[in-house]
Amino acid sequence: MVRRSTALWLLLATCAGITLFLVKHEVQEREDRLNALHSEILDNQEAIQVLKAEWSYLNRPERLERLIREFSEERPADRLQRATLDMLPQPLNSDGEAPLTEAAHIGGIVLPMARPVTVGAPQ
Amino acid sequence: MTHTRIDINDIPKPDKTVRIEGTGRQALEQGRTRLLIAGSVFALAFCVIAARVVDVSVFDRGAEPNLAQESSNLAHKTGRADIVDRNGMLLATTLSVPSLYADPKSVMDPVEAADKLRTVLPELEREDLLAKLASDKRFIWIKRNLTPRQQYDINRLGVPGLYFQKESKRIYPQGRLTAHIIGRAGFDDIGLSGIEKSHDSLLRDGSEPLRLSIDLRVQHILREELQTQIDAFDGIGAAGIVLDTDTSEIVAMVSLPDFDPNRRDQISDDALFNRASLGVYEMGSTFKIFNTAMALDYGTTSLSGGYDASKPIRIARFTISDYHAKNRWLSVPEIFMYSSNVGSVKMALDVGGERQRAFMEKLGFLKASAIELPERGFPMAPSPWRPINTMTISFGHGIAVSPVHLANGVAAMVNGGIHRPATLLRRASDELLVGERIIKEETSAAVRRLLRLVVENGTGRNASAEGYLVGGKTGTAEKPGQGGAYRRKALLSSFVGVFPVTAPRYVVLAMVDEPKGNKSSFGYATGGWVAAPAVKRIVERAAPLLNVAPVDEDAPEIRRALMVKIPEPKGNKALASF
Numbered sequence: 108m109v110r111r112s113t114a115l116w117l118l119l120a121t122c123a124g125i126t127l128f129l130v131k132h133e134v135q136e137r138e139d140r141l142n143a144l145h146s147e148i149l150d151n152q153e154a155i156q157v158l159k160a161e162w163s164y165l166n167r168p169e170r171l172e173r174l175i176r177e178f179s180e181e182r183p184a185d186r187l188q189r190a191t192l193d194m195l196p197q198p199l200n201s202d203g204e205a206p207l208t209e210a211a212h213i214g215g216i217v218l219p220m221a222r223p224v225t226v227g228a229p230q
Numbered sequence: 231m232t233h234t235r236i237d238i239n240d241i242p243k244p245d246k247t248v249r250i251e252g253t254g255r256q257a258l259e260q261g262r263t264r265l266l267i268a269g270s271v272f273a274l275a276f277c278v279i280a281a282r283v284v285d286v287s288v289f290d291r292g293a294e295p296n297l298a299q300e301s302s303n304l305a306h307k308t309g310r311a312d313i314v315d316r317n318g319m320l321l322a323t324t325l326s327v328p329s330l331y332a333d334p335k336s337v338m339d340p341v342e343a344a345d346k347l348r349t350v351l352p353e354l355e356r357e358d359l360l361a362k363l364a365s366d367k368r369f370i371w372i373k374r375n376l377t378p379r380q381q382y383d384i385n386r387l388g389v390p391g392l393y394f395q396k397e398s399k400r401i402y403p404q405g406r407l408t409a410h411i412i413g414r415a416g417f418d419d420i421g422l423s424g425i426e427k428s429h430d431s432l433l434r435d436g437s438e439p440l441r442l443s444i445d446l447r448v449q450h451i452l453r454e455e456l457q458t459q460i461d462a463f464d465g466i467g468a469a470g471i472v473l474d475t476d477t478s479e480i481v482a483m484v485s486l487p488d489f490d491p492n493r494r495d496q497i498s499d500d501a502l503f504n505r506a507s508l509g510v511y512e513m514g515s516t517f518k519i520f521n522t523a524m525a526l527d528y529g530t531t532s533l534s535g536g537y538d539a540s541k542p543i544r545i546a547r548f549t550i551s552d553y554h555a556k557n558r559w560l561s562v563p564e565i566f567m568y569s570s571n572v573g574s575v576k577m578a579l580d581v582g583g584e585r586q587r588a589f590m591e592k593l594g595f596l597k598a599s600a601i602e603l604p605e606r607g608f609p610m611a612p613s614p615w616r617p618i619n620t621m622t623i624s625f626g627h628g629i630a631v632s633p634v635h636l637a638n639g640v641a642a643m644v645n646g647g648i649h650r651p652a653t654l655l656r657r658a659s660d661e662l663l664v665g666e667r668i669i670k671e672e673t674s675a676a677v678r679r680l681l682r683l684v685v686e687n688g689t690g691r692n693a694s695a696e697g698y699l700v701g702g703k704t705g706t707a708e709k710p711g712q713g714g715a716y717r718r719k720a721l722l723s724s725f726v727g728v729f730p731v732t733a734p735r736y737v738v739l740a741m742v743d744e745p746k747g748n749k750s751s752f753g754y755a756t757g758g759w760v761a762a763p764a765v766k767r768i769v770e771r772a773a774p775l776l777n778v779a780p781v782d783e784d785a786p787e788i789r790r791a792l793m794v795k796i797p798e799p800k801g802n803k804a805l806a807s808f
Binding site: 127128131153154156157159160161162163164166167168169172 | 287288319320321323324325326378401403404405407446447449450451454
């Protein structure tokens with residue numbers, strides 16, 4: 108009996124030893140992989156830094172302006188063409204002709220709606 | 231299954247026991263002892279090895295560094311933090327760039343190597359390169375700071391004996407555009423000027439980018455328009471500022487001529503000089519904004535008051551006269567609108583020298599400005615403050631301040647009367663703005679109406695950017711020459727504008743140094759002809775970017791808000807709606 112339990116313990120100890128050894132190896136392998144990944148990340152960050160600088164360089168306002176002139180229509184947007192939402196005429200609602208505001212249908216007549224302010228036509 | 235039991239008695243006893251006696255026995259004993267000793271030595275050795283195996287494979291040892299922990303800090307450190315504009319666009323960054331060097335000993339064929347190299351780096355001299363590659367040194371620089379692409383191409387050439395060394399380099403992707411603000415860093419990344427110098431230790435320690443208040447797009451517009459004016463009027467330089475009236479953040483600041491901070495070897499001293507913050511100038515008539523605001527705020531006159539400007543003032547050996555002389559009694563709005571020196575002098579004399587000095591001090595005109603640059607000009611103010619100084623300062627002579635001072639002061643005059651020191655750093659949106667009240671709310675409103683008057687009907691008509699309600703004041707100062715005498719031909723023409731004048735958002739200052747009149751300006755080189763058109767174009771181009779919407783300038787509520795009563799000389803007041 109004593110011999111059998113001794114053998115069992117011995118077996119267990121051997122198994123534990125082998126497992127420990129394998130785990131240890133696995134951990135080492137993963138650490139190596141981690142290190143490799145870390146240095147790769149640092150390399151990539153360096154590359155990103157270079158790309159950021161290049162992006163900023165390519166986004167020089169002077170260059171963008173030149174490209175716009177080159178590739179878009181020759182008519183620059185007129186600053187007076189800007190409008191805000193509340194300068195637009197009021198929309199009709201979905202089910203019919205009734206405008207959203209009450210003031211617009213006094214006596215059943217649709218009144219002229221707010222129009223964008225004109226700031227003098229450019230020459 | 232049957233077990234066969236073997237009884238101990240079944241084993242036959244040996245018939246005879248061999249006994250060895252004498253020398254034979256001794257030899258056997260000796261052999262056994264030796265075997266025992268050798269066996270135990272081996273056993274011990276195996277034990278040691280086993281222990282060592284366990285030790286090496288199971289326990290961590292200090293002698294074996296844990297690499298994973300060493301590089302677990304993943305922050306990419308470049309040695310110097312980035313600088314970005316208010317929208318996050320990169321203005322300065324540090325890259326580690328490869329530099330090419332050769333070990334001529336391992337270059338096999340210098341001629342072939344040189345020819346191959348020149349396909350990638352055609353700017354290298356062939357003779358020079360040959361001499362370098364054929365020398366018998368072990369290390370020689372071929373070219374510093376290559377681009378990644380060049381490095382790749384050189385590697386692809388496969389020339390033996392060429393190696394790369396990584397070096398860190400400060401890069402300014404925007405080049406000249408922000409040269410005077412960012413400044414530059416020299417070798418070893420030490421800040422030499424601008425933000426690079428004033429925030430040197432912060433940039434060196436931090437990894438977070440430093441965010442400036444500059445808007446790159448507005449900066450570009452400002453620079454381009456100033457350059458246009460220099461070219462058109464043959465000026466020797468220019469300065470310009472766009473400043474947020476409420477936060478006093480500088481959105482754009484340009485000084486021309488400028489330099490490319492990426493080319494350290496091609497920077498002249500004249501280009502390095504920051505006219506916008508280091509240069510101090512007698513600003514001329516733009517100072518009448520402060521003079522008028524001061525007189526109105528102290529209550530020595532009002533918008534319905536006026537002074538006799540029919541005769542020039544003579545004091546000591548000086549004569550103060552008007553450039554746009556009307557030779558009659560002028561009301562306060564007219565004095566401002568026609569930029570009358572005589573009227574301004576009388577206005578200032580009513581306030582008095584002491585109060586004038588206190589007012590200038592409150593505006594910060596007697597000390598260096600607060601912006602975060604090492605290049606800050608110290609104003610030149612008279613000491614003692616004599617009556618003649620009071621008179622000349624009323625129209626902007628006898629006191630010299632930097633353009634930053636001027637823009638910052640004008641912001642305080644139009645934003646409701648609060649002075650906040652100008653800054654180049656982006657303010658956090660929740661930052662509590664501290665400021666000092668300088669003039670009353672009503673005075674500020676009056677100043678705004680007067681500024682609009684100048685653009686609608688006075689000397690600043692060329693600055694009228696339609697829809698943006700520009701208000702402003704022209705300034706044309708004669709520059710003092712050698713010996714202190716003013717030179718009639720050397721002018722400093724400026725225009726300081728605010729927009730939209732009903733609720734000012736930005737101050738725009740444009741200043742051109744020594745412009746010469748031309749045909750388009752009918753020979754004039756004054757602020758109204760040289761600087762005002764630039765401000766007009768800057769406002770037109772920058773306002774959409776700064777989110778200022780155009781309005782109908784003729785709308786009745788705007789007309790009413792900006793109406794100024796101009797009193798008639800005889801006393802019957804006329805309503806003028808300029």
